[in-house]
Amino acid sequence: MSIHHSLRNPPLSAKIGIVIFLFFIFCAVFAPLIAPYGEAESVGKTWIGPSAEFWLGTDNIGRDMLSRIIYGARMTLGVAAACTLLSFLIGVTMGLLAAVAGKTVDQVLSRFIDLMLSIPILVFALMILSMLGSSLLTLVITIGVLDSFRVFRLARSIAVNIVVTEFVEVARLRGEGLWWIMRREVLPNALPPMIAEFGLRFCFNFLFVAGLSFLGLGIQPPFADWGGMVRENGRSIAFGIPAPLWPALAIALTTISVNMIVDWILSINARPSGASAEM
Amino acid sequence: MLRLIITRVFLGCLTLLVVTLLIFVATEILPGDVASAVLGQGATPDTLAAFRIELGLDRPAYVRYLEWLTNALQGDLGVAMTNKRDVIETLTPRLSNTLFLAGYAAAIAVPMAIVLGVLSAINEGKFIDRAANVLTLGAISVPEFFIAYILILVFATNLGWFPSLSTVYADMGLWDKIYVVALPAVTLTLLVMAHMLRMTRASVLAIMSQPYIEMAFLKGLPRRRVILRHALPNAAAPIISVVALNLAYLIVGVVVIEVVFVYPGVGQYMVDGVTKRDLPVIQACALVFGGAFVLLNTLADVLAILVNPRLRHPR
Numbered sequence: 001m002s003i004h005h006s007l008r009n010p011p012l013s014a015k016i017g018i019v020i021f022l023f024f025i026f027c028a029v030f031a032p033l034i035a036p037y038g039e040a041e042s043v044g045k046t047w048i049g050p051s052a053e054f055w056l057g058t059d060n061i062g063r064d065m066l067s068r069i070i071y072g073a074r075m076t077l078g079v080a081a082a083c084t085l086l087s088f089l090i091g092v093t094m095g096l097l098a099a100v101a102g103k104t105v106d107q108v109l110s111r112f113i114d115l116m117l118s119i120p121i122l123v124f125a126l127m128i129l130s131m132l133g134s135s136l137l138t139l140v141i142t143i144g145v146l147d148s149f150r151v152f153r154l155a156r157s158i159a160v161n162i163v164v165t166e167f168v169e170v171a172r173l174r175g176e177g178l179w180w181i182m183r184r185e186v187l188p189n190a191l192p193p194m195i196a197e198f199g200l201r202f203c204f205n206f207l208f209v210a211g212l213s214f215l216g217l218g219i220q221p222p223f224a225d226w227g228g229m230v231r232e233n234g235r236s237i238a239f240g241i242p243a244p245l246w247p248a249l250a251i252a253l254t255t256i257s258v259n260m261i262v263d264w265i266l267s268i269n270a271r272p273s274g275a276s277a278e279m
Numbered sequence: 280m281l282r283l284i285i286t287r288v289f290l291g292c293l294t295l296l297v298v299t300l301l302i303f304v305a306t307e308i309l310p311g312d313v314a315s316a317v318l319g320q321g322a323t324p325d326t327l328a329a330f331r332i333e334l335g336l337d338r339p340a341y342v343r344y345l346e347w348l349t350n351a352l353q354g355d356l357g358v359a360m361t362n363k364r365d366v367i368e369t370l371t372p373r374l375s376n377t378l379f380l381a382g383y384a385a386a387i388a389v390p391m392a393i394v395l396g397v398l399s400a401i402n403e404g405k406f407i408d409r410a411a412n413v414l415t416l417g418a419i420s421v422p423e424f425f426i427a428y429i430l431i432l433v434f435a436t437n438l439g440w441f442p443s444l445s446t447v448y449a450d451m452g453l454w455d456k457i458y459v460v461a462l463p464a465v466t467l468t469l470l471v472m473a474h475m476l477r478m479t480r481a482s483v484l485a486i487m488s489q490p491y492i493e494m495a496f497l498k499g500l501p502r503r504r505v506i507l508r509h510a511l512p513n514a515a516a517p518i519i520s521v522v523a524l525n526l527a528y529l530i531v532g533v534v535v536i537e538v539v540f541v542y543p544g545v546g547q548y549m550v551d552g553v554t555k556r557d558l559p560v561i562q563a564c565a566l567v568f569g570g571a572f573v574l575l576n577t578l579a580d581v582l583a584i585l586v587n588p589r590l591r592h593p594r
Contacts, residue, residue, distance in 0.1 A: 118294050118576075119301055120531040123549075123568045127305045130553040130561055207422050211535055214424055215550050230424055234539070237428050238443050240436040244428050252421035259420050 010264050017260030020253055028073035035067035039224050049241070056246050060232045065243065069250055072224035077254070079140060079219060080206035086144030087205070088198060091151025096182040096190065098152070099159030110156070113149045121146050122211070129217050139209070139218060147205055154197055158190045199262035203255045210251050226251050283584050291577030298569040299351070303344045306562055351566065357559035359552075366563045370545065374567060376447060377537070377544035380460055381529050384467035388529075389522055392472045396479025396518075401506060403484065411476060418473035423532060427466045427539040434462060445540040463540040470532055475525045482517035486510045516583040523579030530571045 010018065027034065037043050041063060048058045056065035094113075098106040116124075125142055132138045162168065163186065171185050212218030213227030221228065229247035236243040350357070356366040399408040418426070435443035441462050451459075486492065487510055495505045534546035541547070545567055552560030 115294070115297050115301070118298055118573060119565070119569045120527070120572050122531045122534060123565050123572075124301075124305065126549060126553050127302065127561055127565050130556055131306060203420070210422055211424075214422075214535065215538060217550070217553055227422075230422075230428070234424075234428070237431050237436060240432070242432060245425070245432070248422060248425035248428060252425050255420040255422075256417065259416060 013260045014264035017257040017264070020257035021261065024073050024077060024250070024254055024257075027070045028077050031071045031074055035064075035070040037064040037067040039067065039071040040222050041067070057241075057243060059229065059243060060236065065229075065246055068224045068229060069226065069247055072226045072229060072247065073250070075219050075223045075225040076206070076210065076213075076227065076251070079136065079225075080202060080209050082140045083143040083147060083205040083209065084198065084202045086140060087147035087151050087201060088194075089148075090145065091148035092155045092187070092190070092194070093182075094148070095152045095155025096159045096186050097178075098156045099163045100182050100186060101178055106156075109152070113152050116146075116149050121208070125208075125212065126217065129212070134212075134217050134220055136219070139212070143205055143208060143212075147201060147208075151197070151201060155190060155194065158193055159186050162186050162189045196262050196265045199258050199265065203258050203262075206258075207251070207255060280584060284581050287577060287580045287584065291573055291580075294573050294577075295570060298573055299348055299566065300344070302562055302565045302569060303347060306558060306565075307340065307343065347562070351563075356563040356566075359560050360557045361555050366559050369548065369560075370563055370567070373543055373545050373548050376542065377533055377546065379456065380463060380467065380537070380542065380544060381526075381533055383457070383460060383464040384471060384529060385526055387464070388468040388472040388475060388525075391468075392475035392525075393479055393518060393522070395472075396476045397483055397506075397511070399476070400480045400483035400487065401502075408480075411480075415473035415477050418469050419477075423466065423470055423535045424539050426469055427463070427536060430462050430466055431539075443540075445542040447543065460542070463536045463542055466536055466539075467529060467532060471525050471529045474528060475521060478521040478525070479518050482521060483510065483514045485517070486514045489513075512586075515586045519582045519586060520579040523575050523582070527572050527575040530568060530575070 031039075042061060043064050044053075044058050050057045056069070059065050059068060094109055098109045124146055128142050129138065132142070168181060168185050171181050176185075209218050210225075210227030210230075213225050214231045216228075216231060218227055219225040226247040230244045230251075233243035233247075237245075347357075354367055356370065358364065359366055359369070395411060399411040402408050431443045434440050442459055443462070445460050445463050447456055447459060487506075492505060492510055495509045496502075500509075533544065534550065536542070537544040537546040538550055545564055549561060549564035549568070551557075552564060
């Protein structure tokens, strides 16, 4: 039983996670083809209950809930993915730089990041978004940069252990430059343990964007997004109408499915390569 | 030990100062200019210039920072731009509301999380551990408002046991308050407890795999005694920092919960301020949240130093 074997045979929980996550990706990509109604199309009265015509009922201004959720997958997943990619791009680059470039750079970067982490990330994001406004670009850059501080810490701690190995020493003696060592020697060895972290950061950013949208400060209308949909339909819960629960459920299912996949990846990584899968 | 604590407290004060600087920089020096943000796109250059002078934006940034900081230290957080009311007067009752909610949630969450965390560490791999694992993973993975709305739907709308909106007044009795705030407090409890339980479990397990614990078992001591006398005193430091860390998380988690339940706390005040771009309000609320965050983190470190048996005797 090799590592390839366990890669080919994920446990049941990971299979479920993959299926759910791929389903949402599918919805996001082919939204116009599978959604029964348009994204902003008003099709009936406010908060109609689920029926054969509207599977999940209608929302606060009479749009089809199911179609909104299918379209909403685009914005919600897309923005979270963009934030996570940006945060890894910045965080990993800075982290590797801190590990490779020597003590002074490391100290300056690490202390700076420590200071930036002394304010809760939500409070920081609220301050910046209030000044710059919640355009999509500002949203992605703000969350990406704030999240990169955490990625930095992990990337640095992993890279520090790689930098002391012989092959990096050899590359240094060979006269390779800083950038080459970061990219060709350290990065390939730092990436495998970061894969699971990518999933976890995605979950965090995904929930964070949804939370901001729920507060009315994230993705702005007319785009459908799940956090904003919970906000728009929040009042209906007092009348016993479960309208805000559908988009909230979509958010919950996404993070749970990613967590299931991450657990599986972690269990592979924790095993020494070539060890038996029963460990 | 005393020196360690003094150093840590001093570092905490320093961090607090940096926090005020960060808040000021984030809100005033970023490219988005307050005057144009407040007046909107229809503002003419003349009105913009006049408004800047009214706000004092024509003076250099460090002067404004020092002025803001000294005023804040004296309890003057300025006047809200939108309704011209004194920020500190609005903030104080809201802060006590938020502290009430957070304290309420913490009073339930902390003891439960520690007991359940230690229990599931002791019974590692058995049913109670697996059940706790699945439940806490679920609570961590779902957004705050999902738990909140499910609780509202079940306990407020369908069963009618609790109100769905947590309206509190200044002259409300304590029991009434506890009753009205029950749903948001339980939501917060679930969120914070999940994190706390998992981290408590992990830190007890880390201690349990140490050689001296194995030694205690090999001496033939009963399991109870090994855990209570040998493992827990050493696990106390990590557990305390876990608790404080999660209380800091609670401070922020309170924002979304307050909005869901329309609870008049600092979180909602800040969200309102952000929506209306009310600068003094945003700065004041950020100061409260940032200060609480730094305070709890410092407290965690100091307590960890205090309970660490290895630091009890001077070397």
